[in-house]
Structures are given as C-alpha cells and as structure tokens.
Amino acid sequence: MASITAGESKAQVAAQSRAAAQPEVQVAAPNRREFLYYIWGASIALLLGQSTAGLIWFALPRFAEGTFGGVFSLAPDRLPLPATAPANVPEGRFHLASAPQGVLALYGVCTHLGCLPKWSETNFRFECPCHGSKFELNGAYIEGPAPRGMDRFRVTLEFADGTQATTDAAGGPIPLDGRLVTAIRVDTGDLIRGT
Numbered sequence: 331m332a333s334i335t336a337g338e339s340k341a342q343v344a345a346q347s348r349a350a351a352q353p354e355v356q357v358a359a360p361n362r363r364e365f366l367y368y369i370w371g372a373s374i375a376l377l378l379g380q381s382t383a384g385l386i387w388f389a390l391p392r393f394a395e396g397t398f399g400g401v402f403s404l405a406p407d408r409l410p411l412p413a414t415a416p417a418n419v420p421e422g423r424f425h426l427a428s429a430p431q432g433v434l435a436l437y438g439v440c441t442h443l444g445c446l447p448k449w450s451e452t453n454f455r456f457e458c459p460c461h462g463s464k465f466e467l468n469g470a471y472i473e474g475p476a477p478r479g480m481d482r483f484r485v486t487l488e489f490a491d492g493t494q495a496t497t498d499a500a501g502g503p504i505p506l507d508g509r510l511v512t513a514i515r516v517d518t519g520d521l522i523r524g525t
C-alpha cells in the first residue's frame with residue numbers, strides 16, 4: 331500500500347497505484363514470415379483484379395453496332411445486282427460490291443496514301459482522285475502507285491435456305507450460287523488486307 335508523503339495528493343497516489351496494478355501489454359511486431367505472407371497475398375489480389383478487369387474489357391463491345399469499327403446490319407436490298415455499280419455505305423466507309431465472283435465489302439480508303447477512290451461508271455472501276463490508282467469492282471489492283479488492291483471487311487450473308495456464309499481469311503468474295511440473300515452483316519472492325 332502506497333503511503334502519502336508531503337506534497338502528494340490522494341488522487342496522485344491513487345493513479346500511481348492503478349498504474350502499478352495494470353499488467354504491461356506487449357504488442358508483438360509481425361515477424362519476417364508474416365510480412366512476406368502479407369506481400370504475397372496483396373500480390374495475388376492485385377493479379378486477380380487485373381485479370382478480371384482485362385476479361386471485362388475484352389468482353390465489352392468496343393464499338394456500337396452501326397458505327398464505324400462495329401458491325402453494320404444491312405437490308406438485303408442494299409446488295410447491288412450482280413456486276414453493277416457497288417453500293418457506297420459512307421457511314422461504314424465501305425462499298426458493298428456484287429462482283430462476278432461474289433460479294434465483298436471494300437474499304438473505301440486507297441491503299442496508297444489514304445484518299446477516297448470513287449466509282450467511275452464510265453470506266454466501270456474505282457479511280458483514286460489523288461494519284462490515279464485504279465481498282466476493279468472486286469477491289470483488285472489495276473494500275474497506279476497503290477501497292478495492292480483495296481482492303482476488305484469481313485461480310486456475313488444469310489440466305490433464304492437457312493444457310494450463311496462469311497468472308498474467308500484471305501478476304502475473298504462470297505459466291506451467291508443462286509441463293510437469295512436475306513441479311514447482310516459487315517464487320518468494320520475486321521479489316522483484311524487487299525492483295
């Protein structure tokens with residue numbers, strides 16, 4: 331029991347007694363192994379978060395349907411009659427062509443320096459106004475400084491018989507073989523280099 335000396339109040343003595351009665355609390359510092367566990371756990375969580383964000387990013391469509399970079403759904407009457415002038419689809423920056431070999435969507439930008447070739451009804455071919463490159467109805471190179479034929483977009487056609495066909499990896503035309511087209515989709519996010 332603490333005795334009260336001169337100059338000490340009863341309250342001071344009581345506080346000293348309480349302090350002496352309380353056990354000393356020791357906080358254990360995390361050791362090296364625990365610290366490494368924390369770092370490891372945080373790294374795993376970060377990696378999982380990044381992977382999930384990446385999956386969501388790629389799952390979301392980048393471009394809305396009907397805008398350049400996305401898919402254009404066209405009514406079958408947009409398809410020109412075989413071996414007639416191509417249909418210009420300016421919002422999609424392509425020409426829909428019914429070449430003798432089949433259907434193609436030709437990117438409307440010249441493969442030389444990026445001008446916009448126009449269809450010449452007189453000469454029945456695409457002609458670039460900038461440096462005179464010329465291309466056939468199916469986009470094949472004819473002459474001029476362009477290094478290759480016109481680039482293409484991937485087309486999917488649906489037919490009245492329930493079948494469908496898609497542009498091959500080389501960007502070749504889709505033959506109709508007498509089938510009636512009921513739906514047309516052009517993917518302007520899928521550019522195929524001309525040859």
Ligand code: FES
Nearest residue numbers: 440442443458461
């Ligand atoms: Fe077309 Fe040069 S940009 S020929």
